[in-house]
Amino acid sequence: MSKINKQDALNYHAQGPAGKIEVVPTKPVSTQSDLALAYSPGVAEPCKAIAANPADVYKYTAKGNLVGVISNGTAVLGLGNIGPEASKPVMEGKGVLFKKFAGIDCFDIEIDATDPDEFIRIVKALEPTFGGINLEDIKAPECFRIETALREQMNIPLMHDDQHGTAIITSAALLNALEVVGKQIDKVKLVVSGAGAAAVSCLRLYLELGVKLENVVVFDKDGIITPARTDLADMQLRFATTRPISTLAEAMEGADVFLGLSAANVLPAELLLAMAPNPIVFALANPNPEIDYDLAISTRHDIIMATGRSDHPNQVNNVLGFPYIFRGALDVRATEINEAMKLAAVHALAELAKDVVPEMVNQAYSDTTLTFGRTYLIPKPLDPRLITTISPAVAKAAMESGVARQPITDWAAYEDELRGRLGANQKLMNRIISAAKANPKRIVFAEADNYKILKAAQTLRDENIAYPILLGNHDKIRQIAQANNLDLEGCQIIDILQEDAKRAEYAELLYQKRQRRGITLYEGRRLLRERNYYGSMMLETGEADAFITGLTKDYGKSILPSLQVIGVEDGVKRVAGMYIIQHKKGPFFFSDTTVNIDPTAEQMVDIIGLTARAVRFFDAEPRIAVLSYSNFGSNPGDLPDKARRATELAKQRYPDLILDGEMQANTALNPQLLQEQYPFSELAQKGGANTLIFPNVISGNIAYKVLQEIGGAEVIGPVLMGMRKPVHILQLGASVREIVNMAAIAVVDAHRGGKGL
Secondary structure (H helix, E strand, O other): OOOOOHHHHHHHHHOOOOOOOOOOOOOOOOOHHHHHHHOOOOOHHHHHHHHHOHHHHHHHOOHHHEEEEEEOOOOEOOOEOOHHHHHHHHHHHHHHHHHHHHOOEEEEEEOOOOOHHHHHHHHHHOOOOOOEEEEOOOOOOHHHHHHHHHHHHOOOOEEEHHHHHHHHHHHHHHHHHHHHHOOOOOOOOEEEEOOOHHHHHHHHHHHHHOOOHHHEEEEEOOEEOOOOOOOOOHHHHOOOOOOOOOOHHHHHOOOOEEEEOOOOOOOOHHHHOOOOOOOEEEEOOOOOOOOOHHHHHHHOOOOEEEEOOOOOOOEOOHHHOHHHHHHHHHHOOOOOOOHHHHHHHHHHHHHHOOOOOOHHHHHHHOOOOOOOEOOEOOOOOOOOOHHHHHHHHHHHHHHHOOOOOOOOOOHHHHHHHHHHHOOOOOHHHHHHHHHHHHOOEEEEEOOOOOHHHHHHHHHHHHOOOEEEEEEOOHHHHHHHHHHOOOOOOOOEEEOHHHOHHHHHHHHHHHHHHHHHHOOOHHHHHHHOOOHHHHHHHHHHOOOOOEEEEOOOOOHHHHHHHHHHHOOEOOOOOOOEEEEEEEEOOEEEEEEOOOOOOOOOHHHHHHHHHHHHHHHHHOOOOOEEEEEOOOOOOOOOOHHHHHHHHHHHHHHHHOOOOEEEEEEOHHHHHOHHHHHHHOOOOHHHHOOOOOEEEOOOHHHHHHHHHHHHHHOOOEEEEEEEEOEOOOEEEOOOOOOHHHHHHHHHHHHHHHHOOOOOO
16 A cells, blocks of 8 residues: 655645535536527526426436435544544545546435434435435444434435445355355354444345354454443344354464454464464555454465455455445435345455456556456456446346336436546447447458567457457467466467468469569569568468557558558559547547648548548548648648648549538637538537548647547557458557457458458
8 A cells, every 4th residue: 555645645635626526517608599498598498397296306317326425424434432523524526436437426414413313314304305314424323323314214226335334245256256166155253343333334245145143253352352341232143153252362273264354463473373264354454454464474475365455355345336336326216225236236346356457457456467356356346347246246136136217228328328427438338349349350460579569469359259369479478477376378380480381372372463563483482481470471371360460669660561461442443541539428439640641632532432431440530620720711821732732633523421610620629619610511500520640740649649649539459441351450559459349350450351441
């Protein structure tokens, strides 16, 4: 866990604007007309509609996506009872997590009320405002009474996350830990240090999963919990033991699981030695656990360990649960968060940990060895699949248990909606990947002695997107795979230097193709020792369906062998490169960004034709703007003249295209500006452009790279257009996710015989 400097933390919160959250309008408020609609007199209409039909509050207001994070500050983090004002930074932070991980808006409300009845009355009165309530940092035993009463009285989802969030995450970890060590949950002996809200909630959920009450022993700061104790609430006394033991040392004898939700360093290392083989220890006190991680690992080499810290494996972090649980509950307008929904979250989390870890998660944690086992029991908090795994599971459980008021019928559309809430709209690639899975094809990768290619190959096989063919040295590939925990089963590996007969055959074919273009038979044999030529020839001869290269070499060197071996499609004069820009406003298409350095107006027309076809390949209707630094002749110059001429010629050749130019980029992308200043443009009536044709490769290349680095957009590509067969050249240094996306595109391109792009 990184060390936090006190002043850095204070400066972070104080820098303008102070705090961590703000209110941002979701509708235009730039004109007097907008203001009249947002407030008086226009606001009267939704008010009247809601008065007539209260359920319309979800249609006309933010209630359905709004959670109240509510606390009285009586049990904050490890700080204790610090009061409502001092708890506000924590509640703001909780709101940030809701927004970041699940797209849920929050108001934090700090209540100056320690009396449970008063607190209950205040929160109950807030029900019309919120779609859900997250109770936070309320001390035990009052928190039990407060949550129970509010659940009974309110008809919106409500959860005290300190209790149930920890319970859900540790339950998933417990199920998987027991699977790893081969123990049955109804047989394990459990020792718990701590009897607060989180511990009690964990125990209640563990019993639901199969732990036997007679196998549980609980301690708090005053000792073991037995029926003789008179200082405890009924919820705590439920877990009292009658076993003839009195000390933690006695309880740990033969124990299978230790759960710590108490204080630092309360578990001596020697007590680990008394536990059963393959002990499971969840030491969750923060920031310092009940036993130091390194000490525990060195004491018992067979231990499975989890903590609340991010610098150790198996971090139990409530952010794995609460954003996605509320997301699922809100999306079906659940009346509560019940046990069925919590258990659904548990099992969804546990199962997700067994799936192959996405490369973006590996990159985020600088760990390429994440795989289900002792040091990876639960997913990482930055795993983007959490929202599409947990939220649907919770929503389904709400429907099946009868607490959903708005059932979901189209689950595929719901998953797209979940991604869209995070600004990660993957609809386009979802369609491509689904199509690829329906009919996987053979893809040759030229640079298989690279971790990213091998990780992508594993993903492609695991997800049944493609059948990878890997060109490279067998020993080196296996060494990389072993070092990074990669499973390449089902991937064909070819060391071309060991394929003398095949290289000779390919060299003869290359010579026949290029003998009048300067390639002798001797030169052909030399070139076939290069993987880009060998891979291109595999595609040309039908021994593969697509070819991908370019990860480690510049674009020009990577594309040349394919141009010589495969060539361009019949009727096409040139190839071009296009990037897909995935933005929260939708997909945009940039062309040419990689191939044609400074095309003429006539050549730009060819690029426009290729691009329009490629955009349709991705199930979008191209709305094309030919770009310049001028708007419809507003500035003279060779470049505006070229763009204007290209537009005129393209309209003649492709009269059915939605196309205009020359224009500046902001003009093309701003429908309001188009309508106000250039209403004559066809793009003004079509919502602006989604496809941008750049006048030269310099401008296109700069534009997509700026967006990729600082524009909050995901970039897919470059998509190579105009080749006779599916060939795609990766961006130098592309990520694993980008490689997988390009492979899926190549598979679908192969479905169409390479004529789609």
